[in-house]
Amino acid sequence: MGAFFRMQLKIYFRLASSYISPLVIGSFYIILVTCVRLAIGTGDVQRILDSNQYIELSANFCMIASFVISSFVTQTFFYRYKNEGIEYLLYSKPIRRKHIFFTNVLASVIGLIISMALMSTMFFISQLIIPFKFTKALLSSLSFFGAGLLCATLALGIAAIVQNFVESKVFQVIVSVIPVLGIMTLGFIKFSSGTDVIQTTYPA
Secondary structure, three states: OHHHHHHHHHHHHOOOHHHHHHHHHHHHHHHHHHHHHHHOOHHHHHHHHOOHHHHHHHHHHHHHHHHHHHHHHHHHHHHHHHHOOHHHHHHOOOOOHHHHHHHHHHHHHHHHHHHHHHHHHHHHHHHHHOOOOHHHHHHHHHHHHHHHHHHHHHHHHHHHHHOOOOOHHHHHHHHHHHHHHHHHHHHHHHHHHOOOOOOOOOOO
């Protein structure tokens, strides 16, 4: 079991996508914040950042990014060793299926923590661009990291349940696409319900 665990981590860490994916997603947020910072004045930036809309946008970004990253990480640990034919070698060893399962879950936890840490680092950089004070930026990043881990834990739970019943493509749809669509739908409903209805009357 220990050898399989080390092998899984070795497979994960040798993949460039393990580092690139969270950094690219985090970079997207940095670019977004930079564009807002350059487009409007300092006073307007602070007013926007203190608004509920910005907080909701950041929360939605965190949840969506967490589910997307989680799908990549969990798919690597639950499927890649099968695609490389290692699964057949495991069955010739004195290792039980439940040991393989819990090893994959534990390895996924480590991968998710690292991915969320990388993405939170990029979020921290974006907070300094705004600019926030170092302490406030750090606290915001830690909150982002904690919220991301909560979403990742939910995604891991879903992944652990469905991984033995579906193919990898369906797995990604269940773990990332459906939750992301759900978040976007709820966000749209909330936005629509908060929009003022303007009635226009015409003179006879």
